[in-house]
Amino acid sequence: MKGFGRYMIFLGSLVVRRETFKTYYHLTLEECIQIGIKSILLFMLVSTFMGAVTTLQTAANLVSPLVPKFVVSQVVREMTVLELAPTIMAIIYAGKVGSSMSGGLGTMRITEQIDALEVMGINSASYLVLPKIVASLMMFPLLVIVAAVCSMMGGYLAGTLTEILTPTEYIYGIRYAFNEYFITFALIKSIVFAFLISSISSFRGYYTQGGALEVGISSTHAVTTSIIAVLIADYLLAYLLL
């Protein structure tokens, strides 16, 4: 609970005594590029396989001849948009980007780089962390969209190559009874997750104390705490918005 209070104070400190807009603009762009480079390939790889596996497993479970084949791709779509793309990708994002945010900040803390910024009169928390959070808010939803597309393409490849269903059936299923609200819901989720992961990881890293060992510990804590927060938020959002 004390940790939660400190987290709230930390979030507050991000928005006071800031630098010029131009400074943040550059820092945020840099972060966006970093995040993109770090995660896009992994995201595409994981989501393509997720789509492929979902297709095969759904097909294997739908043995009844009464169920039309296009249901397979419909299931792939629903699972991808609602859960796999935002939530599973959030977990990967926490492991890949969150841990490096916390590790980077932790290293800056123990090597006195944060003190160096403070001596120059810079609000180090907002200077270092705000760009990370804003960049995450912009990049993560984009990555989720890419992942969703890849997942459905993975499903397409797996489904057609193994001749579970024809391309026409697959496309028909993808478009069948489509509810646009689910896309909105997925994007809301991804924005919330992006905020949670980037702010929690930064918080953990920023308040590292000690040496190299503690930096490692903060990174691990950052990942676990972010994942737990994501899962709780996932449940709450489903409860509130669906």
Added chain:
Amino acid sequence: MIKINNISKSFADKIILNGIDGEFDKGKTNLIIGSSGTGKSVLLKCIVGLLHPDTGNVFYDFRNFTEADKDMKSEIRREIGMLFQGGALFDSKNVEENVMFPLDILTKMPKSEKIDRVNFCLKRVGLEGVNKKMPSEISGGMKKRVGIARAIVNNPNYLFCDEPNSGLDPQTSIVIDELIMEITHEFDITTIVVTHDMNSVMGIGEKIMFLSKGDKLWEGSNHDIMNSGVKELDDFVFTNKIMKNLKHGTV
């Protein structure tokens, strides 16, 4: 000139600093010495404002820094340069960007002027042709030099150094010490150096404050440190036999 009065600081009921008074002169290298864990770094952090003292005030040329408002604080901060123990260079920036950073943040100089200033400072600390190197690609001694260049780039009136020669070989240490002293005289800066290295004390200790267990026990210069008559200071100065014999005139 920097003046401190009655600086106290405790962490979780453990008293680290116990009402320290003192004055640090302009154009001199002022040393804060004492054995490990006596609160030297904590005192330095209180002076530069990285920690807020529990009691007491810090005056930068009669301006009260501890109780200053935001504008006054940032005005004073512009006049401060600091060299950190490990250099504290920004990993993601190269040498040139590191040294230029305070100018980017604190001034509105045009780019070409900034580059001239950076090159001047790098040359002053004896580093040329390393502008594009990353901090991970240069040695510990070079990092200290880059740290000094960054600390003086914005023409500070006050220079702070926390253990400038920890982790360096004795020869490089002396070079760094002398560089700090030369810069102090050349630009007439108020310099405060935290150290527990006796070579530095004898070499550049123009004014020395000795701390022990949170109290200031002695103040003077490297000329009279041998004859202070303070037992704790003697223990600190005469750590080995040769020095002890030297003191008792038996060598």
